[in-house]
Amino acid sequence: MTTSRSRKRPGTALPKKDRAERLGRMDWIAAAREALIKGGVHAVKIDLIANRLKITRGSFYWHFKNRAEVLAALIELWESQNTGPFEEIAKRADIGAPEKYLAMAKLWLEEKAFDWQFDSAMRDWARSSRAVARKLAAIDDLRMKLFEQVFIEMGYPPYEAGIRARVTYYHQVGYYTLGIREDQRARREMFPMYLRILAGDAQADQMTFD
Amino acid sequence: MTTSRSRKRPGTALPKKDRAERLGRMDWIAAAREALIKGGVHAVKIDLIANRLKITRGSFYWHFKNRAEVLAALIELWESQNTGPFEEIAKRADIGAPEKYLAMAKLWLEEKAFDWQFDSAMRDWARSSRAVARKLAAIDDLRMKLFEQVFIEMGYPPYEAGIRARVTYYHQVGYYTLGIREDQRARREMFPMYLRILAGDAQADQMTFD
DNA sequence: TCAAAACCATACAGTGCTGTATTGTATAGT
DNA sequence: ACTATACAATACAGCACTGTATGGTTTTGA
Structure with a gap:
């Protein structure tokens, strides 16, 4: 192991995802809703949802400040519906x-x-x-x-x-x-x-x- | 820091707990029940319960094999009551x-x-x-x-x-x-x-x- | 009284999840 | 073609919790 420099650096990867497959804030909220319904608040875990959406958490933190923000969004959604x-x-x-x-x-x-x-x-x-x-x-x-x-x-x-x-x-x-x-x-x-x-x-x- | 040897070793501590304060399996189950009622299954966390009982998790793992075992005990308790x-x-x-x-x-x-x-x-x-x-x-x-x-x-x-x-x-x-x-x-x-x-x-x- | 049994404290290794930092790619607008 | 914007991937630091190992203390009882 010659001080292995071959460590992948952030961003060095998978081009992927052409337009249509990219997600919006709403996709995350919808997925969070699913999770909430299925297993309660405690099951609303962003990395699990990310897996489910076949995407990484990087996306999530683009759309939301943190976990609390989706949860707030869920409450709002429910109230309005x-x-x-x-x-x-x-x-x-x-x-x-x-x-x-x-x-x-x-x-x-x-x-x-x-x-x-x-x-x-x-x-x-x-x-x-x-x-x-x-x-x-x-x-x-x-x-x-x-x-x-x-x-x-x-x-x-x-x-x-x-x-x-x-x-x-x-x-x-x-x-x-x-x-x-x-x-x-x-x-x-x-x-x-x-x-x-x-x-x-x-x-x-x-x-x-x- | 002279290679500080003063690291505590397991067991080297607090005498404490005379008879009356020692807990039995039932105390743990009761505390777990409280936690379950208050915050759902996911809130049944052994170290939190341990804190609440002012005791360490060592005790828990004496009485129970693992977390699943208390949960099972809770179900049983509920069924019988x-x-x-x-x-x-x-x-x-x-x-x-x-x-x-x-x-x-x-x-x-x-x-x-x-x-x-x-x-x-x-x-x-x-x-x-x-x-x-x-x-x-x-x-x-x-x-x-x-x-x-x-x-x-x-x-x-x-x-x-x-x-x-x-x-x-x-x-x-x-x-x-x-x-x-x-x-x-x-x-x-x-x-x-x-x-x-x-x-x-x-x-x-x-x-x-x- | 002394040995076994019951019980508790601490350290440690490991895992799952959050949040941040950083860098990459795709597309729209100019 | 160039750039800003929107989005995504990876790595990393860090915490909360689980489970294990081990050595200590207290109680029981022969």
Whole structure:
């Protein structure tokens, strides 16, 4: 070993990656989201994500200052995605309360506008981060208030409305937490019965299914 | 620095720890449980726990082969603690179905025999461990079947009984997941209303509170 | 009382992950 | 063609944590 000078120096390597394959900040955020959903915050490790993206950490530190920055980006992403749909339904003036409830419940049933896995991952995260916990609590509170309002519009006395809102919301969060993945057909079949129990028979009768 | 020979050798230190302060395997498991509850599996780090116990990792590796062994012990502990209470109530022959339901709901309300924080921590863990997820799913299933049976005993048709059991269970899991800590007084006040919604008015009327 | 068993402290080797520094390559705009 | 910009690769320093080796201390009990 003649004082081996042949050590590779930084940058001396692989040309590679023509335009199309290069990544943007969003690719990293998306991959981080995957990781978060799959294994919790602690699984959001930049070198593992880099491996997954088949790229090195050099790229990451170009797009982000540090790990904390992606995590912040994830929170932002979640807030902007999973808050709106409920509010929009609650605001509608063209339909009655039972229909609103139905529409909100369908957000869950259909899982299109609402990404429950992301939601669950945030809940997970909240267990170890005060900041996230606070944001989450605020949003849960908001969503429950929306349901409460709908129950009030249905004619339930305020106290009962509050509790029905809780039952509805807790129930759905629990469902996601358990991570039950039953087939869509079975779920749709059970759906009306859930509505009868959660919203009451009289109200459920006024909901029109498609 | 005269070739400083004064390097401490292993074992050359602190007498300390008279009987009472020495720890057993159980102390480690208990501390690990705390850590698990507070920050998830990834927070179960033996040197942090050691610091907390004001002892060194030497002790740990005396009691356990490695980290995996405490984790296994935690699973075992949880299984032996949080499974039984529900089954015992369900088996009772001296009370009717509504009373059984009440008793089971009270397990949750009073949080004595049932340690929900431990339960939630396991759910958390399950997200990153297939093995834990399986055990958890099995236990959730079991508990829901117990509720289903109670609803059947109440006279509900099997299909509705199944769904009511789900609503009850999901609801409670959701409640814990949200980590809501309202004062006991408010909870007790709302309790009857919850029962009316979850078990139905007719059944709730047959429950006697103390 | 003295030897074995139980328990604890320290050092050390090793690994996984973060963050920084530095240099290379591809593309757009001039 | 030249340069700025955007991106990527490599190396390196450093910390947090695991696991092992080893030698010490305390307790038990024959």
